Amino acid sequence: MKRFILFWVVLLLLPVASFSETPEEKGLAIAMEADLRDNGFGDFTSQLKMVLRNRQGESSTRVIRNQTLEVEGDGDKSLIIFDNPRDVKGTAFLSFTHKVKNDDQWLFLPALKRVKRISSSNKSGSFMGSEFAYEDITSQEVEKYTYRWLRDEAYEGQSTFVIERDPVDPKSGYTRQVVWIDQAEYRPLKIEYYDRKNDRLKTLIYHGYQQYLGKFWRADRMEMVNHQTGKGTVLNWKDYKFKTGLTDRNFNKNSLKRVR
Amino acid sequence: MRLPPLIRFMPLLILCSFGVFMPEAMANELTGYVAIEGRLFFDDSLHTGQREQQSSIIAKPEYFHEWKESILTVAPFFRLDSADSKRSHVDIREFFVLWYPEAFELGIGIRKVFWGVTESQHLVDIINQTDLVELPDGEEKLGQPMVNLSLLRDWGTLDLYLLPYFRERTFPSLKGRLRSSLVVETDRTRYESGAKQHHLDVAARYSQTFGDWDVGLSYFQGTGREPTLIPGADASGNPVLIPFYEQIGQTGLELQWVVEEWLWKLEMIHRVGQGDSFEAWTGGFEYTFTALFGSKMDLGVIGEWLHDTRGEAAPTPFEEDIMVGFRLGVNDMASTELLFGVIQDLERSDRILSLEASRRITDHWKIEIEAFIFARQSPNELLFSQRDDDFLQASLFYHF
Numbered sequence: 001m002k003r004f005i006l007f008w009v010v011l012l013l014l015p016v017a018s019f020s021e022t023p024e025e026k027g028l029a030i031a032m033e034a035d036l037r038d039n040g041f042g043d044f045t046s047q048l049k050m051v052l053r054n055r056q057g058e059s060s061t062r063v064i065r066n067q068t069l070e071v072e073g074d075g076d077k078s079l080i081i082f083d084n085p086r087d088v089k090g091t092a093f094l095s096f097t098h099k100v101k102n103d104d105q106w107l108f109l110p111a112l113k114r115v116k117r118i119s120s121s122n123k124s125g126s127f128m129g130s131e132f133a134y135e136d137i138t139s140q141e142v143e144k145y146t147y148r149w150l151r152d153e154a155y156e157g158q159s160t161f162v163i164e165r166d167p168v169d170p171k172s173g174y175t176r177q178v179v180w181i182d183q184a185e186y187r188p189l190k191i192e193y194y195d196r197k198n199d200r201l202k203t204l205i206y207h208g209y210q211q212y213l214g215k216f217w218r219a220d221r222m223e224m225v226n227h228q229t230g231k232g233t234v235l236n237w238k239d240y241k242f243k244t245g246l247t248d249r250n251f252n253k254n255s256l257k258r259v260r
Numbered sequence: 261m262r263l264p265p266l267i268r269f270m271p272l273l274i275l276c277s278f279g280v281f282m283p284e285a286m287a288n289e290l291t292g293y294v295a296i297e298g299r300l301f302f303d304d305s306l307h308t309g310q311r312e313q314q315s316s317i318i319a320k321p322e323y324f325h326e327w328k329e330s331i332l333t334v335a336p337f338f339r340l341d342s343a344d345s346k347r348s349h350v351d352i353r354e355f356f357v358l359w360y361p362e363a364f365e366l367g368i369g370i371r372k373v374f375w376g377v378t379e380s381q382h383l384v385d386i387i388n389q390t391d392l393v394e395l396p397d398g399e400e401k402l403g404q405p406m407v408n409l410s411l412l413r414d415w416g417t418l419d420l421y422l423l424p425y426f427r428e429r430t431f432p433s434l435k436g437r438l439r440s441s442l443v444v445e446t447d448r449t450r451y452e453s454g455a456k457q458h459h460l461d462v463a464a465r466y467s468q469t470f471g472d473w474d475v476g477l478s479y480f481q482g483t484g485r486e487p488t489l490i491p492g493a494d495a496s497g498n499p500v501l502i503p504f505y506e507q508i509g510q511t512g513l514e515l516q517w518v519v520e521e522w523l524w525k526l527e528m529i530h531r532v533g534q535g536d537s538f539e540a541w542t543g544g545f546e547y548t549f550t551a552l553f554g555s556k557m558d559l560g561v562i563g564e565w566l567h568d569t570r571g572e573a574a575p576t577p578f579e580e581d582i583m584v585g586f587r588l589g590v591n592d593m594a595s596t597e598l599l600f601g602v603i604q605d606l607e608r609s610d611r612i613l614s615l616e617a618s619r620r621i622t623d624h625w626k627i628e629i630e631a632f633i634f635a636r637q638s639p640n641e642l643l644f645s646q647r648d649d650d651f652l653q654a655s656l657f658y659h660f
Contacts, residue, residue, distance in 0.1 A: 052593050060593040061623070085623045086659035088595075089291055102520070104469070112399070113374045117474055121521040125550040125558055126591040171520070173551060195554075249362060253469075254412060258331060258358060258365075260287065260324055 027147030027163045034186035035142050041216050043069045043246040047239045052130050055230035060085075062128055068139075069246050075099055076139040077251040081259050082128075094256045099143040100168075108256045115253050124173030130233040131202060131224045133173055136193075144168055150178070155190065159183040174201070185209075187217045195228075202226050212242050290660075292321035292335070297655040299437075303648040307441050309434040311343035318655075320353065330359045335403075339394075344436030346446075347393040353403045365410040370403040373421075375465060375478060377516040377525040378542040380564045380583035380603060384512035384527045386480045387463060389427040396438050396632055396646070397614065402427045416468030423461035426483045429503065441645040444489060445500035451483065452506045452533075459483050459507070467514075476514035484508040484534055488575065508533035521548050525564070540568040540576075544583070560587035566603070577642045580606045594620045609636040610643065626657045 021029075050062040063084035069077040075097030082091045090110035097103045102120035109116060123135035145165035153162050160180045167174055175198045180190040187209055195201040208220030222235040249255065299314040316339055323334040335354035341347035356369025373387040387404055394400035407422040431444035453459040461482025468475055487503035494500045510531045517524040528541040544564030552559050562585035566578040585601035599616040613633040620626045630653045637647040 054593065058593070085595075085620055086291065087293075087620060087626045087657065089659070102518075104472075104518075113372045114376075115374075117377075117516055117518060117523060119518055119521050119523050119546070119548050122548065122550050122558070126556040129556065129591045129593055129595060249412070252412065252417075253467075254360075254365060254410060254417060258360065260289070260326065260331070 023149045024147060026149035027165070028142075030149065030161050030163055030181060030186070031142050031145070031147050031165065034181060034188075037186050038216060039070075041070055041213075042243045043067070044212075044216075044240060044242045045244055045246070046218075046237050046241070049236040049238075050128065050130055051234045051236070053232045053234075060129075062130075064128075067246055067250065069248070069251055071096075075103065075141050077248075078139070079251055079256065079259065090260060092256050092259050094251060094253070095138060096251075097139040097141065099141045103138060106253060106256060108259075113257070115256055121171050123169070123171060131226045131231055132233055132235070135167070135172060135174075136204070136224075145177075152183070153180070155180045155182075158189065160189060185217055187219075200227055210240070212240055216242060287324060287326040289324045290321060291324070292319070293657050293659045294319045295655050295657040297653060299651050299653045301437060301648075302650045302652075305437060306645070306648040307439070310437055310439075311435050314341065314343040314347075314437065316341045316347070322354075329361055330357060332357050344393065344433050346430060346433035347436055349393065349430065351391065351402050353401075355403070363412060365408075365412070367406070367408040367410070370405050371408065372401055372403060373406075373408070375476060375512065375514065376527055377474065377476075377514050377523075378527050378544065378564055379546065379562050379585060380544075380566055380601070381542055381578060382527075383529045383540055383542055384476070384478060384514050386478075386485055386510060386512070387421065387423070389429055389485050391430050393430040393432055393436070395630070402430070416466055419463075419465045419467070421461075421463040421465075423463065423482060424458070426457040426459060426461065426505070428457070428505075429485070429487060431503075437651070438646055438649045440489070440501060442491070442499055442501045443494075445492070445494045445502055448492065448494065448500070448502045449487075450490075450502060450504045452504070453483060457483075465512075472518045474514070474516040474518075476512070478512040478514075480508070480510045480512070482507065484510075484531075486534070486575065488534065506534045521550070522546070523548075535570075535573075538569045538574075540566075540570075540574075542566050556591040558589040558591065560589075561585070562587065562601070572640075575642070577605070577610065577612070578603065582606060605641070608638045608641060610638055610641045611635040612643070624659050626659065628655045628657065629653070630655075 045067045048064045048066055052060045065081045067079045071077055077096050080093040082088045092108040095103050095105045105118040105120060107116045107118055124133050127134050127137055145167055148164045150162045150164055153160055160182050163179050163181065164176050165179060166176045174193050175196055176194045178192040179188050182189055189206055191204040192200060193202040202224055204222060204224045206219040206222055209217050210220060211217050218237065218240050220237055225232045295318040297316040297318060301312065305312060319338045320335060325332045333354045333356055337351045337353045339347060339349055352370050354371055356367050356371045358365060358367045374385055376382045376385045388401035390398040391400040391402045392398060404423060404427060405425045409420045411418040428446055428449055431446060432439040434443050459482060463480040465476060465478035484506045487505050489501040490504050492500055492502040508531055510529055513528045515526040523546040526543040530539050531537060542564055547561045549559040564583040566581040566583065568574040568576055568579040571579050581603050583601060583603045588598040590596035596619045601614045603612045613635060615631040618626060618628040633650045634643050634646050637644045
């Protein structure tokens with residue numbers, strides 16, 4: 001709800017402030033518009049093939065399924081189920097993301113039938129050995145960053161806003177991120193991540209956006225390159241299904257134990 | 261065709277229905293692993309009859325089928341061991357149907373249930389019997405027949421269990437390593453209850469997450485899983501140890517508190533019916549260093565205190581001990597992991613060291629190493645008879 005109030009407040013102030021809008025206000029307004037356009041998806045499921053590559057060109061593939069539930073007034077709930085490599089088959093990861101406080105996370109270990117709580121400070125840690133950190137793949141809430149509009153720029157033939165966003169949480173692995181957002185649909189096209197020393201660490205590029213239910217845009221492919229290690233990870237998404245009827249009941253410790 | 265729920269639970273009908281009767285079938289899946297395992301003991305065997313070498317072939321296929329709101333799981337386990345006839349065994353780890361409409365879950369059949377939060381030992385975890393011949397740490401469990409009703413409410417989850425059949429703990433045979441000097445004779449097992457293995461055990465557990473807290477409160481009434489070992493004689497008059505299973509009542513508490521990188525953990529039990537009533541607890545922390553030295557590695561540091569109010573009389577080596585452990589996740593493509601732990605007795609010299617390491621070779625192949633060292637065991641300590649059983653074990657898994 002807070003998100004909406006904040007949005008209306010900003011909207012009401014807009015006519016007055018439009019001449020003197022600071023880069024910070026403009027950056028925030030862009031982030032809120034992007035967030036608003038993805039509002040109301042309810043829930044979705046998808047399949048993900050993740051390909052890890054090292055500098056020598058060797059690769060390794062992970063196959064996972066994802067279920068996400070939109071939560072009104074808070075971060076999304078999501079359940080991730082591992083199918084491949086075969087030794088981790090049946091392992092499942094449940095997270096309740098929050099706008100401001102730390103996310104709640106649990107991991108189900110099928111061999112022991114054990115649900116293990118994961119400490120909430122792993123956001124800068126690698127997700128399954130990939131170049132994606134947990135904080136890169138969990139729900140991107142507006143409140144998790146402060147914003148600054150940098151410039152408008154043409155990127156790959158599209159007009160974009162280039163904004164900088166700085167993580168609010170000091171436990172984040174980044175000092176800042178630079179995001180290219182297309183002006184037509186408010187979708188991220190490219191993100192550059194800067195590490196704690198403010199050196200450029202990674203670049204993420206979104207490919208093949210598709211629109212679902214006439215509203216929600218999802219990329220088919222996301223390519224992350226780590227400039228410091230030369231390693232890369234490609235996420236290939238498929239089988240997006242929206243409004244599948246998932247509820248809170250699908251996102252608890254019991255459902256974590258029975259998903260396959 | 262939709263069958264009434266109760267009929268659907270009958271395993272026979274379900275077996276007949278593999279993909280034939282159920283038009284709503286959503287999955288029909290066979291997974292699992294086969295493995296070979298070799299053990300290397302550092303010292304010559306201490307007890308007469310024990311073999312020096314030990315290797316095994318292991319298989320655990322898992323069949324899984326899903327309908328709307330119900331799941332069938334079948335998971336047998338097989339081990340063929342070169343040295344120990346008791347370690348060669350077959351078990352049904354899981355064979356159950358779970359029905360999960362909105363507000364509850366009903367599971368009927370053989371299942372495995374885990375309760376608890378700590379790492380060094382699992383005091384509260386009582387539903388499944390320990391399959392001790394698998395590994396001396398007792399982490400492996402036997403399948404337990406049960407009816408489990410799980411009520412999912414806003415105020416928490418309430419699990420109710422009926423456990424109609426008791427599983428005996430497994431023990432190594434005469435030729436096996438990692439045993440007491442006297443063999444445990446499971447052919448002479450005795451029970452306090454006249455119903456023996458058929459005593460109906462019951463259990464209940466309430467669990468809930470309150471923000472940063474995970475809480476579990478449980479009660480078990482029935483045949484104790486931990487036998488009292490009584491000196492006796494086998495059929496030919498040789499001295500042996502005879503397992504005696506008492507009727508017990510056990511209350512258990514699990515607490516876990518997440519604070520940033522810290523997980524604070526506590527497990528406590530109060531048990532009546534096995535000698536004088538007593539309490540035992542395990543408490544401690546797990547601290548995680550994420551992205552160690554700017555790398556992708558994670559390091560978890562574990563510290564736990566283990567206490568049993570029975571003191572020296574406790575039939576556990578952990579009456580007053582501390583555990584220090586390190587868990588390293590390399591987060592490389594091979595998912596290399598290392599877990600090292602030391603449990604040190606605070607009143608005597610006894611020390612147990614353990615190491616677990618694993619690394620994936622391909623999508624299907626994986627190698628695992630485990631090592632146990634029973635160091636400085638004092639003569640009146642429980643593990644004294646295993647003082648020369650330090651070993652290194654390597655396993656090669658094929659997951660399908």
